[in-house]
Amino acid sequence: MAWDFSTDPEFQEQLDWVEEFCRTEIEPLDxxxxxxxxxxxxxxxxxxxxxxxxxxxRGLWALFLDEELGGPGFGQLKLxxxxxxxxxxxxxxxxxxxxxxxxxxxxxxxxxxxxxxKRRWLYPLMNQEMFSAYSMTEPQGGSDPNLFxxxxxxxxxxxxxxxxxxxxxxxxxxxxxxxxxxNGMFVVPRETPGVxxxxxxxxxxxxxxxxVRIPLDHLLGPxxxxxxxxxxxxxxxxxxxxxxxxxxxxxxxxxxxxxALSRESxxxxxxxxxxxxxxxxxxxxxxxxxxxLVLWTAWTIDNSSTQEARTQIAACKYTCAKxxxxxxxxxxxxxxxxxxxxxTPLQQMWASAPTMAIADGVDEVHKVTVSRNVLKGYEPHPGxxxxxxxxxxxxxxxxxxxxxLAGDDDLAAWADHAQRRAMRG
Ligand SMILES: Cc1cc2nc3c(=O)[nH]c(=O)nc-3n(C[C@H](O)[C@H](O)[C@H](O)COP(=O)(O)OP(=O)(O)OC[C@H]3O[C@@H](n4cnc5c(N)ncnc54)[C@H](O)[C@@H]3O)c2cc1C
Numbered sequence: 196m197a198w199d200f201s202t203d204p205e206f207q208e209q210l211d212w213v214e215e216f217c218r219t220e221i222e223p224l225d226x227x228x229x230x231x232x233x234x235x236x237x238x239x240x241x242x243x244x245x246x247x248x249x250x251x252x253r254g255l256w257a258l259f260l261d262e263e264l265g266g267p268g269f270g271q272l273k274l275x276x277x278x279x280x281x282x283x284x285x286x287x288x289x290x291x292x293x294x295x296x297x298x299x300x301x302x303x304x305x306x307x308x309x310x311x312x313k314r315r316w317l318y319p320l321m322n323q324e325m326f327s328a329y330s331m332t333e334p335q336g337g338s339d340p341n342l343f344x345x346x347x348x349x350x351x352x353x354x355x356x357x358x359x360x361x362x363x364x365x366x367x368x369x370x371x372x373x374x375x376x377x378n379g380m381f382v383v384p385r386e387t388p389g390v391x392x393x394x395x396x397x398x399x400x401x402x403x404x405x406x407v408r409i410p411l412d413h414l415l416g417p418x419x420x421x422x423x424x425x426x427x428x429x430x431x432x433x434x435x436x437x438x439x440x441x442x443x444x445x446x447x448x449x450x451x452x453x454x455a456l457s458r459e460s461x462x463x464x465x466x467x468x469x470x471x472x473x474x475x476x477x478x479x480x481x482x483x484x485x486x487x488l489v490l491w492t493a494w495t496i497d498n499s500s501t502q503e504a505r506t507q508i509a510a511c512k513y514t515c516a517k518x519x520x521x522x523x524x525x526x527x528x529x530x531x532x533x534x535x536x537x538x539t540p541l542q543q544m545w546a547s548a549p550t551m552a553i554a555d556g557v558d559e560v561h562k563v564t565v566s567r568n569v570l571k572g573y574e575p576h577p578g579x580x581x582x583x584x585x586x587x588x589x590x591x592x593x594x595x596x597x598x599x600l601a602g603d604d605d606l607a608a609w610a611d612h613a614q615r616r617a618m619r620g
Pocket of ligand 1: 296329330331332335337339362363364399550553554555556557558559560563
């Protein structure tokens with residue numbers, strides 16, 4: 196029997212270690228030195244590097260990569276279970292070598308890079324000796340790649356890139372920028388002359404590429420292959436975001452339940468008020484619906500490919516935004532006035548829900564993908580009535596019993612009577 200919702204004991208031990216490590220090492224670090232895991236400050240690094248070493252010693256570094264690329268090769272299902280823990284702690288993805296946007300860029304390099312490109316960029320990115328950013332969206336429109344204009348022109352031994360990108364996350368911090376052009380995906384060192392980073396937005400950068408010259412071997416994958424590479428990158432990124440969202444909504448749920456048992460109002464603990472119970476019951480069901488969707492998608496990727504699982508990945512994308520919005524809102528509401536402050540993580544978690552519905556592609560586009568792909572398995576009904584139109588189905592079914600009904604008047608009369616009664620409802 197292949198349907199199994201249990202975790203094998205050996206891997207459960209790893210999960211238990213991760214849970215304990217995150218709670219006792221990463222959470223205190225995040226509270227006292229926020230942002231240390233991403234900093235180049237030597238004192239911050241001295242705090243963070245030993246933690247990374249512990250993760251490496253445990254064989255848990257760069258979890259998303261296959262074994263031959265230096266990761267543990269767990270596959271997506273185990274990664275989902277790990278991310279259900281890591282997603283709860285701000286810097287855990289960085290300390291486990293799985294932080295976006297580097298992960299997606301590494302996936303592209305692993306899949307499409309030449310040996311030289313892997314040596315130059317993939318391995319340093321894996322070791323966090325280098326950081327990267329992904330420059331795809333343009334100011335005039337993000338959802339439709341056909342609107343992108345950034346273009347590379349070959350000039351002798353160089354490519355010359357011109358264009359403008361918007362919302363390149365952590366572009367200011369990156370050593371290399373993966374720039375999606377209309378005719379290919381290019382790797383551009385940030386210090387290259389002509390890379391102009393605007394003052395704002397501060398975190399997700401607006402970047403102009405003005406006559407940026409890079410060597411020919413900075414084209415990643417085939418010429419004109421940018422959309423294929425982008426899909427490869429974004430498919431993985433979306434499912435990893437969804438895995439971490441499961442962690443976030445469970446965290447909000449834990450806060451909601453603890454608070455419901457801790458406060459009184461109108462003579463009883465608020466957990467005894469039915470509308471609070473409804474909030475808890477709905478959240479419980481929605482979180483588990485999301486979790487099972489994500490785990491099933493991860494299992495599908497492991498057993499086929501990211502491409503095969505694209506409908507499920509798209510469904511995870513908009514479902515996680517919705518569940519995050521609903522559950523964090525309820526948790527915040529049950530927390531009362533305290534929930535509206537930044538004295539608990541809830542306010543920030545709730546505020547991140549609209550972002551979740553836009554980053555990695557707006558929900559609408561993913562809903563269109565799901566609907567289109569699902570409809571490929573259907574056809575219009577052939578005549579006037581739908582296939583499930585019962586009078587027609589009954590007429591057809593009667594043919595199966597034609598001989599029986601013809602030879603037994605009583606049975607035929609009873610069948611007519613029963614059918615008339617069924618049609619009256
Ligand atoms: C936190 C965050 C991080 C990001 N990081 C990066 C990054 O590192 N690199 C990068 O290149 N980009 C990044 N982005 C940009 C992201 O990819 C785009 O925001 C996204 O693709 C949407 O593009 P847009 O913002 O131009 O919105 P638009 O395309 O202008 O869409 C706006 C609205 O129009 C409607 N809409 C658009 N298309 C459709 C449709 N087909 N059907 C129905 N309604 C539609 C929807 O209501 C949508 O919300 C990031 C975004 C966020 C929020």
